[in-house]
Amino acid sequence: MADYAIGDLQGCYSEFDALLKRVNFNPSQDHLYLVGDIVARGPDSLACLERLYSMQGSVSITLGNHDLHLIACHHLNKPANPKDKLEPLFNSSKRADYIQFLQQQPLAIWLENYNMFISHAGLNPNWSVKKALKRARFAESCYQSDDAHHYFTHMYDPHPLEWLKSLSNEEKFRYIVNYFTRMRFVDHDGKLDLKNKTNTSIDTSFIPWFEHPNILKLKQQITFGHWAALEGKVEYKNIHALDTGCVWGGAMTLMELSKNKYHTESSHSFI
Numbered sequence: 001m002a003d004y005a006i007g008d009l010q011g012c013y014s015e016f017d018a019l020l021k022r023v024n025f026n027p028s029q030d031h032l033y034l035v036g037d038i039v040a041r042g043p044d045s046l047a048c049l050e051r052l053y054s055m056q057g058s059v060s061i062t063l064g065n066h067d068l069h070l071i072a073c074h075h076l077n078k079p080a081n082p083k084d085k086l087e088p089l090f091n092s093s094k095r096a097d098y099i100q101f102l103q104q105q106p107l108a109i110w111l112e113n114y115n116m117f118i119s120h121a122g123l124n125p126n127w128s129v130k131k132a133l134k135r136a137r138f139a140e141s142c143y144q145s146d147d148a149h150h151y152f153t154h155m156y157d158p159h160p161l162e163w164l165k166s167l168s169n170e171e172k173f174r175y176i177v178n179y180f181t182r183m184r185f186v187d188h189d190g191k192l193d194l195k196n197k198t199n200t201s202i203d204t205s206f207i208p209w210f211e212h213p214n215i216l217k218l219k220q221q222i223t224f225g226h227w228a229a230l231e232g233k234v235e236y237k238n239i240h241a242l243d244t245g246c247v248w249g250g251a252m253t254l255m256e257l258s259k260n261k262y263h264t265e266s267s268h269s270f271i
């Protein structure tokens with residue numbers, strides 16, 4: 001029995017399959033935590049979802065921005081962006097089943113055994129782990145409700161920048177989703193800079209979220225994906241950056257949780 005976490009798949013099925021084979025992943029004994037962005041941009045998003053669906057009792061996913069976008073397009077009846085290469089998935093007869101499977105997944109997971117918090121983009125520096133899980137449950141209740149369609153129409157906007165009790169449910173939903181799925185740089189108040197996707201900020205008022213003083217003093221482990229430009233290089237032992245940019249020609253990273261052991265598979269595409 002072993003527990004693993006894996007970085008962003010983004011449709012890179014062949015590397016995903018290679019890593020599962022490498023560790024002899026056994027769905028009847030082992031469990032796989034995925035930090036999200038299962039789909040989009042890579043060559044075979046449909047195969048990634050098919051595989052996860054087939055072993056759904058043994059996998060947990062914290063949804064990423066691309067996953068939520070896919071679910072939103074399905075509910076809002078919007079075509080996929082051609083550059084996401086999602087046509088085979090959109091044309092699949094099992095599309096509704098796969099979307100429903102994704103929609104049941106959370107935004108954040110707490111693993112008591114490993115003292116570990118997992119989400120796609122990380123932890124809002126203004127939240128404790130406990131508060132983050134509470135906020136995640138609220139946003140999940142929005143996108144898993146009968147009103148999901150309504151919330152998806154309100155998902156795309158960088159605002160509000162600040163949490164206030166007076167925010168509407170739609171604003172709270174958007175604020176929470178932005179932190180869990182899109183965060184990279186924050187300012188000293190923990191406000192998001194959603195424009196910069198590199199690994200450095202010219203504007204020194206913004207720092208990587210995991211360098212915020214509130215995060216530096218945490219004792220918990222935090223595992224996240226989303227930020228390929230980091231190339232997995234984060235110098236804090238309790239922070240695990242698993243998106244090593246497989247879809248961009250980098251590698252896919254799988255971590256064995258009990259040993260903090262990393263396995264990587266270089267991209268199979270020649271790009």
Ligand SMILES: [Mn+2]
Pocket residue numbers: 037064065066120181225226227
């Ligand atoms: Mn992402």
